[in-house]
Amino acid sequence: MKKKHPTKDISLSMLNACFACATPEARDVMRSFAAYVGSYQVQKHTAPLFLRIIGTNDEEIIHTLLQKRHPFILFRNLHPAKELINQSIEMLTSHDPSSLCPAALYTILGLLDMVYKNPSKGMAVYRMDELELNHVAKYLNESLDQLHETNKIILRLLEYFYFFETTFNVDTKYRKTGIHAMKLRLAFLDKKHGLRSILPEQLMVQDLVNDDFFLDNRHSVQKLQYTNSTHYELQPSEEQ
Numbered sequence: 001m002k003k004k005h006p007t008k009d010i011s012l013s014m015l016n017a018c019f020a021c022a023t024p025e026a027r028d029v030m031r032s033f034a035a036y037v038g039s040y041q042v043q044k045h046t047a048p049l050f051l052r053i054i055g056t057n058d059e060e061i062i063h064t065l066l067q068k069r070h071p072f073i074l075f076r077n078l079h080p081a082k083e084l085i086n087q088s089i090e091m092l093t094s095h096d097p098s099s100l101c102p103a104a105l106y107t108i109l110g111l112l113d114m115v116y117k118n119p120s121k122g123m124a125v126y127r128m129d130e131l132e133l134n135h136v137a138k139y140l141n142e143s144l145d146q147l148h149e150t151n152k153i154i155l156r157l158l159e160y161f162y163f164f165e166t167t168f169n170v171d172t173k174y175r176k177t178g179i180h181a182m183k184l185r186l187a188f189l190d191k192k193h194g195l196r197s198i199l200p201e202q203l204m205v206q207d208l209v210n211d212d213f214f215l216d217n218r219h220s221v222q223k224l225q226y227t228n229s230t231h232y233e234l235q236p237s238e239e240q
Contacts, residue, residue, distance in 0.1 A: 018030045027058065033053070037050065037053060042069075042075060050065065057099070057100060072113075074111075076110070076114060082125055085112070105139060142188065
């Protein structure tokens with residue numbers, strides 16, 4: 001059995017550690033690495049690495065990676081694998097609207113929009129369930145109208161699932177997802193009750209901001225704010 005080279009193991013471990021951007025030095029390394037990776041085309045072999053760098057959730061590093069690409073259409077030339085979709089949903093789940101940077105959010109929404117625009121094919125690749133849809137819907141910003149870019153994309157994505165449920169003769173497990181998607185969409189449009197009528201309260205970041213616990217501990221608890229209102233104009237450039 002061939003013995004692993006310890007130097008190689010250490011170098012890979014150190015590079016992997018840089019993805020956390022826990023120190024200024026690690027962040028500098030990741031910025032340079034993002035520039036290097038960004039010089040390659042986005043295709044099936046490089047896409048997981050692009051998405052992993054986006055997972056650093058560092059706006060500067062992500063923009064270094066993107067270069068002149070628009071985040072929403074970063075993966076437009078791919079047939080996304082289950083791995084990419086799962087990785088994207090994990091990012092939406094592990095963050096909230098107060099912590100996920102706009103460039104990362106637009107990239108993930110662009111990938112999901114492309115995958116589920118044809119809902120039957122998208123669900124065949126990755127079947128999103130009701131809990132995962134909740135983590136998509138939590139990025140709807142009720143302080144902005146439905147025509148705001150982020151809101152418009154998410155509402156359209158939810159509509160794809162409902163269209164799938166009403167148009168095709170689908171199994172019960174898919175039907176539940178479609179019905180839940182439409183409930184989420186209607187809840188956002190219902191100004192009287194809103195998303196709080198259907199989403200678990202733990203996902204309602206805006207409500208938590210005004211919670212007594214946060215108000216009483218405002219010096220020790222970081223204030224939660226929406227950061228997904230950054231405006232991106234969809235002006236795609238040529239792929240490098």
